[in-house]
Amino acid sequence: MSANYVVGIDLGTTNNVLSYVALNFEDAEVQLLEIPQLTAPATIESQTSLPSFTYLGTPGEAEQGSLDVAWETGRDYAVGQWARTRSAEAPDRTVGGAKSWLSHHKVDRQQAILPFNVGDDLPKISPVEASRRYLNHLVEAWNQAFPDSPLIDQKVVLTVPASFDASARELTREAALSAGLPENLTLLEEPQAAVYAWLSHQGDNWRKALKLNDKLLVCDVGGGTTDMSLISVAEENGELILERMAVGNHLLVGGDNMDLAIAFEVSNLFKEKGTNLDPWQSVSLWHSCRAAKESLLAEDGPDEHSISVLGRGSKLIGGTVTVQVQRERIRNLLLEGFFPECQATDHPQRNMASGFQELGLPYEADPAVTRHLAEFLQSHSSEENQPLQVTHILFNGGVFKSNSFQDRLINVLGSWNPDSSPVMLDGDHDLDYAVARGAAYYGLSKHQGGMRIRGGTAQAYYVGIETAGLAIPGAPRPLNLLNVVPIGMEEGTETNVPSQEVGLVVGEKAHFRFFASPSRNEDKPGTLLASWNESEVVETDSLEMVLDTDESIEEAYVPVTFQSKITELGMFELWCVSPKTGGRWKLEFNIRDDD
Amino acid sequence: MGRIGLAFKLFFGVLFNSNTALQMQTALLPAPAAKEPEKKTAAKPQPPAAPAGLDALVLLATLQREARFLDLFQEDLESFDDAQIGAAVRDVQRDTKKVLARLFAIEALRTEEEGANIELPESIKPHEIRLTGNVGNDTPASGKLAHHGWKATKCEIPKFQGNLETAKVIAPAEIEIV
Known part of the structure; x- marks a missing residue:
C-alpha cells in the first residue's frame, strides 16, 4: 500500500508528540494527533502529548480492566498522563526518563532494570521496552484514528537527540520496529527538526533571514535534557544551503532540574516556618513551583508570590500551608544556577555537588547551560581561546517559555563577542511541538525533493586496536584508535578504511572496543590516534562478531580490514572485509553485556 | 367499467360527505419519497450509549x-x-x-467591555441575550452590557x-x- 501521510514522531525524554501531513495535497498543513490515553483508572482522554512514563500495574488492576485501552483489554501497565500522575503516588511502580537510559553505556539497556533500584519482587522493564511501549501506543492511536492508512504503510520520521551515538540510535530503531513502525523509518536529529519547523513557516524567505557564513545555534532545553547544535550557512551552485556543523554533548539537565531547585528552596522556607513536608506534599510542592515558575521569572511580575501546599486529606483549607517567596531570590537561583554569566573560556565544573545527583543516570555535575555552551563553542572554534561566533539563535523546549532565560543566553553570547551580538531568528518558535512538526515537514520535503540540511554523521567513530609489541607483565597492551567514520560522513555513502590488517580468529568471538568523538573534525578514515583527550573522545558500546568456521577458510585466522557505511536512513554499519577470501562480516553492537 | 363507477361514487362522496373528502385529500397528497435502501457498510459496532x-x-x-x-x-x-x-x-x-x-x-460570549452600551439586533436569540430591567414587548435598539456571558x-x-x-x-x- 502506498503512503498517504508523512508522520513525524518526537520520542521525548518527558513527552511524546506525533504530527502528520497529508501527501499529495497542495498546501496540506502539519497537524498534531490527539492521543487517547488513560488520565485515571478506566478514564480515557485525548491530549496532544503522551507523557513518557510507564506505570506497572498490580495484578488486581489488570484483572479489573482499569488500565484497558481501546486496543487492549487486561493490560497490566499504563503509559501517558495517568502513569505520570502515578510516578508521584507510587514511584516504585513507575518508569520515567527511559530515553536517557538508552544512551547510558554503563548498563545493559535490554535488561529489565527500570524502575532503577527497586526490590526484586516488583515488576521491571528494560529501557528499550519502555520506549517500545510509548511508540506502540502512538502506533495504535494512529491506527484507530486512520484505519485506512495504517502507520506501518506511512512515511515515518522519528527524531533522536543529535548527541545520540550509533548504538543509542540502533536501540531506538530496534524499539521502533518492534513497536510496529515501518522498516524504512528515517531518524532525524531533534535540533535539525526544530530548524525544519522554522523553515516550514519561512518558506523561501529563509534565504533573506540568513546570509552566507552565518552560524545558527539551536539551543534545545527540554524537561530532562539539553541538546545543542550549530548550523552554518554555506553556498553551493550560487544557492545558499544549510549545513549542520557540530553537535554538543548530551546533557542530562533540563526544566525538571529547575522545578526541583525551586521546590528545594521553597521547602526550606517551609522548614523555617516549622513545617516539614512529607513526600506526598513535596510532590505537590514541586507541582506548585512548576506552575509558579513563569510568573516568578517574569520581569514585571509581583515581588512576592505565595506558594501553598494543600492539605493532604479531604480537609483542604485547614491543612494548607503557605509561604511567601521573593521573586528575586528564585530568579537568581535559576538564572545564576542554570544560565550564569561566564567567560567564553570557561568550562563546566566537573566535580561540583549539584544536589540533583541520583544513583544510576550520569546527571550533569554542573547544571550551568552557559558553561557547557562555552565549552561547546570553544571546541569548534578555529582560534585558541576564542569561541565560535554565533550570529543567530533558535530556541526550543518548554524552558524557554520564560523570556528571562532567552534574554540571559543572548546576553551571555553577546558578551563573548561584543562587536556582534547574536539575534534570535524571526518567526514562530513553537517551543513544545516544533520537533514533531519539523519532523513531518522534513519527511514531506524529502518526498518532494525540497530543502534539506546537510550534515552527515555528527560524530567521528573509532575502533580500538591493540598495538603489537613486547608484552609487559601486568600492563595492558597500549591501545590505538583507528578512525573508521569521520565527522560529516554523508548518508548513503561507504568507505574502505585504510589500515594494517587485523587478524580475526576463526570460530571465536572477535571483540572491538568502540569510541566516538563529536569534536575531532580533522580525523579521516585510517587516522590512528596513539593518545587522546578524554573530554573529546569517549568509549561507547563495544562491537563484536563471530567468524564462523567455514570450509573456504583454511587458516586459523583471517586478516581483515574495515569498511564503514552510513545507510540512507542514517544508520551506521561497520564491516570486516577480507581482501584474501573476499568475505564480509558485519559487526554488531554488544549492548546486552557491557562489562 | 368498474373505474367509471368508482369515479362517480367518489365524486358524490367527496361532494356530500366531509369524511370521504378528507380521506381523498390525504390520498392526493404527494407520496413521501421512497426511502433509499440502507447502505450496508461494515461500520464498527457502535459502543452502547453512556448512561x-x-x-x-x-x-x-x-x-x-x-x-x-x-x-x-x-x-x-x-x-x-x-x-x-x-x-x-x-x-x-x-x-x-x-x-x-x-x-x-471557555470564552466570553460577547467581546465588548462590560458596562458599554451595545446595539441589539431586531430579533434576539433568547439563549444568547437575556434582557433585564425595563423589558418591554419590543426589543430596544441598544442596552448596557451587564455581563458578557460565557460559552464553551x-x-x-x-x-x-x-x-x-x-x-x-x-x-x-x-x-x-x-
Missing part, C-alpha cells in the same frame, strides 16, 4: 483529581479566616481553570470505561502503605 449522568460524574471526578474541587466545596468554612481560605482557593482556582480550559475552552467552544469530557455505579465513586479513598 445518563455519567459525564457529569466523570467531570466531577476530573475536577477533584486535578484541582481538589470537591475537597474545597465540601469543606465547612466557618472555622477559617479569609486569608487561610484565600491561600487554598488560589491553588484550586488555578487548577480548575486549567481543567475547564482543556475540556471546554468545545466539550470533551473524558471517556469513562466503567459503569454508572463505579462512576459514582468520584474519588477513591487513598490508603498509604508504609
Whole structure:
C-alpha cells in the first residue's frame, strides 16, 4: 500500500508528540494527533502529548480492566498522563526518563532494570521496552484514528537527540520496529527538526533571514535534557544551503532540574516556618513551583508570590500551608544556577555537588547551560581561546517559555563577542511541538525533493586496536584508535578504511572496543590516534562478531580490514572485509553485556 | 367499467360527505419519497450509549483529581479566616481553570467591555441575550452590557470505561502503605 501521510514522531525524554501531513495535497498543513490515553483508572482522554512514563500495574488492576485501552483489554501497565500522575503516588511502580537510559553505556539497556533500584519482587522493564511501549501506543492511536492508512504503510520520521551515538540510535530503531513502525523509518536529529519547523513557516524567505557564513545555534532545553547544535550557512551552485556543523554533548539537565531547585528552596522556607513536608506534599510542592515558575521569572511580575501546599486529606483549607517567596531570590537561583554569566573560556565544573545527583543516570555535575555552551563553542572554534561566533539563535523546549532565560543566553553570547551580538531568528518558535512538526515537514520535503540540511554523521567513530609489541607483565597492551567514520560522513555513502590488517580468529568471538568523538573534525578514515583527550573522545558500546568456521577458510585466522557505511536512513554499519577470501562480516553492537 | 363507477361514487362522496373528502385529500397528497435502501457498510459496532449522568460524574471526578474541587466545596468554612481560605482557593482556582480550559475552552460570549452600551439586533436569540430591567414587548435598539456571558467552544469530557455505579465513586479513598 502506498503512503498517504508523512508522520513525524518526537520520542521525548518527558513527552511524546506525533504530527502528520497529508501527501499529495497542495498546501496540506502539519497537524498534531490527539492521543487517547488513560488520565485515571478506566478514564480515557485525548491530549496532544503522551507523557513518557510507564506505570506497572498490580495484578488486581489488570484483572479489573482499569488500565484497558481501546486496543487492549487486561493490560497490566499504563503509559501517558495517568502513569505520570502515578510516578508521584507510587514511584516504585513507575518508569520515567527511559530515553536517557538508552544512551547510558554503563548498563545493559535490554535488561529489565527500570524502575532503577527497586526490590526484586516488583515488576521491571528494560529501557528499550519502555520506549517500545510509548511508540506502540502512538502506533495504535494512529491506527484507530486512520484505519485506512495504517502507520506501518506511512512515511515515518522519528527524531533522536543529535548527541545520540550509533548504538543509542540502533536501540531506538530496534524499539521502533518492534513497536510496529515501518522498516524504512528515517531518524532525524531533534535540533535539525526544530530548524525544519522554522523553515516550514519561512518558506523561501529563509534565504533573506540568513546570509552566507552565518552560524545558527539551536539551543534545545527540554524537561530532562539539553541538546545543542550549530548550523552554518554555506553556498553551493550560487544557492545558499544549510549545513549542520557540530553537535554538543548530551546533557542530562533540563526544566525538571529547575522545578526541583525551586521546590528545594521553597521547602526550606517551609522548614523555617516549622513545617516539614512529607513526600506526598513535596510532590505537590514541586507541582506548585512548576506552575509558579513563569510568573516568578517574569520581569514585571509581583515581588512576592505565595506558594501553598494543600492539605493532604479531604480537609483542604485547614491543612494548607503557605509561604511567601521573593521573586528575586528564585530568579537568581535559576538564572545564576542554570544560565550564569561566564567567560567564553570557561568550562563546566566537573566535580561540583549539584544536589540533583541520583544513583544510576550520569546527571550533569554542573547544571550551568552557559558553561557547557562555552565549552561547546570553544571546541569548534578555529582560534585558541576564542569561541565560535554565533550570529543567530533558535530556541526550543518548554524552558524557554520564560523570556528571562532567552534574554540571559543572548546576553551571555553577546558578551563573548561584543562587536556582534547574536539575534534570535524571526518567526514562530513553537517551543513544545516544533520537533514533531519539523519532523513531518522534513519527511514531506524529502518526498518532494525540497530543502534539506546537510550534515552527515555528527560524530567521528573509532575502533580500538591493540598495538603489537613486547608484552609487559601486568600492563595492558597500549591501545590505538583507528578512525573508521569521520565527522560529516554523508548518508548513503561507504568507505574502505585504510589500515594494517587485523587478524580475526576463526570460530571465536572477535571483540572491538568502540569510541566516538563529536569534536575531532580533522580525523579521516585510517587516522590512528596513539593518545587522546578524554573530554573529546569517549568509549561507547563495544562491537563484536563471530567468524564462523567455514570450509573456504583454511587458516586459523583471517586478516581483515574495515569498511564503514552510513545507510540512507542514517544508520551506521561497520564491516570486516577480507581482501584474501573476499568475505564480509558485519559487526554488531554488544549492548546486552557491557562489562 | 368498474373505474367509471368508482369515479362517480367518489365524486358524490367527496361532494356530500366531509369524511370521504378528507380521506381523498390525504390520498392526493404527494407520496413521501421512497426511502433509499440502507447502505450496508461494515461500520464498527457502535459502543452502547453512556448512561445518563455519567459525564457529569466523570467531570466531577476530573475536577477533584486535578484541582481538589470537591475537597474545597465540601469543606465547612466557618472555622477559617479569609486569608487561610484565600491561600487554598488560589491553588484550586488555578487548577480548575486549567481543567475547564482543556475540556471546554471557555470564552466570553460577547467581546465588548462590560458596562458599554451595545446595539441589539431586531430579533434576539433568547439563549444568547437575556434582557433585564425595563423589558418591554419590543426589543430596544441598544442596552448596557451587564455581563458578557460565557460559552464553551468545545466539550470533551473524558471517556469513562466503567459503569454508572463505579462512576459514582468520584474519588477513591487513598490508603498509604508504609
